[in-house]
Amino acid sequence: MKNTSGNYQIDSLDRSILNTLINDARTAYSEIAKKLRVSPATIHVRVEKMRKAGIIASTELKVNAKQLGYDVCCFIGITLRHAGDYPKAIAKLEALEEVIEAYYTTGPYNVFIKIMTPSINDLQHVLINRIQSIDEVQSTETLISLQQPIQRQIQP
Known part of the structure; x- marks a missing residue:
């Protein structure tokens, strides 16, 4: 699946990273890496690529109004x-x-x-x-x- 700019294809690892961060954006890269059985550096590189591609738009704090x-x-x-x-x-x-x-x-x-x-x-x-x-x-x-x-x- 491509993002709107068409220059970055997300795969199942990216989807898993995104789902984890959607559930809790404070999850440490090392924790995500352990869960997904890859290195923390891999998580970091993937997240940065998704930021640059505009797939990850921001990291926000959700307040209970x-x-x-x-x-x-x-x-x-x-x-x-x-x-x-x-x-x-x-x-x-x-x-x-x-x-x-x-x-x-x-x-x-x-x-x-x-x-x-x-x-x-x-x-x-x-x-x-x-x-x-x-x-x-x-x-x-x-x-x-x-x-x-x-x-x-x-x-x-």
């Missing part, structure tokens, strides 16, 4: 006044710390965002005073998430 007091997760579909308003609207949405993801979409919305707030009152404030007050926003539709039963990475 609920433990930090962010109890409300919602998705907001945004319709813009004009198609040309997209760059300005995205810049303004990016400035809002509650917006944690944004997508340019087809269908009924121009932009679909995910936000996290501590409470429904905070959601109401962000929605009315910070999102709907953006000049480029014509309308919004809010969907509150009750739970997230599935959360996973793409499988290599």
Whole structure:
């Protein structure tokens, strides 16, 4: 299987390395090497090749938002006044710390965002005073998430 740039083919060893790191990015190369019966240097070389090829985009720390007091997760579909308003609207949405993801979409919305707030009152404030007050926003539709039963990475 090739990555999008087409210059690096991943094999079963690469897939095993990726799956291990997806499960726990802090896993030591020596531990991965022992599990896969190769040298730690092999793991290091493979990981670096996958980084350079863009297959491994980053190593991230995952924070439990609920433990930090962010109890409300919602998705907001945004319709813009004009198609040309997209760059300005995205810049303004990016400035809002509650917006944690944004997508340019087809269908009924121009932009679909995910936000996290501590409470429904905070959601109401962000929605009315910070999102709907953006000049480029014509309308919004809010969907509150009750739970997230599935959360996973793409499988290599």
